[in-house]
Amino acid sequence: MNYTTKQRDAVEQVLASSARPLTAQEIWELARKKKSGLGIATVYRALKTLTKGSKAVLVEIPGSAPHYEWQRGRHHHHFLCESCQRVFELEGCVHQVVDLAPKKFKVKRHEIILYGSCEGCAQK
């Protein structure tokens, strides 16, 4: 394995083992512990490659920094904690959500984002 591959591997490992989406900054902080000397530019390059190859997904949430998550291939939504700015994955979906559209409209996709406080922040 060459140097670049090892660095990309560290990024991949961090993302694949995370239960929630992470920002490039968070990924960098975690990956640095596995691979010392890892630069943030390398993290961005690795993320670009991973999203291009559909191994990772860019999660864009209004009012939040871009997050990345491992592609697990199941439909889900997100929760943004407005106190700590962390993003969480939510299980499942609301089934009648497409019924919101008028009868003859064709819904192709949807996004649902919940905003509030996570468990840790809600207890403060």
Ligand SMILES: [Zn+2]
């Ligand atoms: Zn929080």
Ligand SMILES: [Zn+2]
């Ligand atoms: Zn849904």
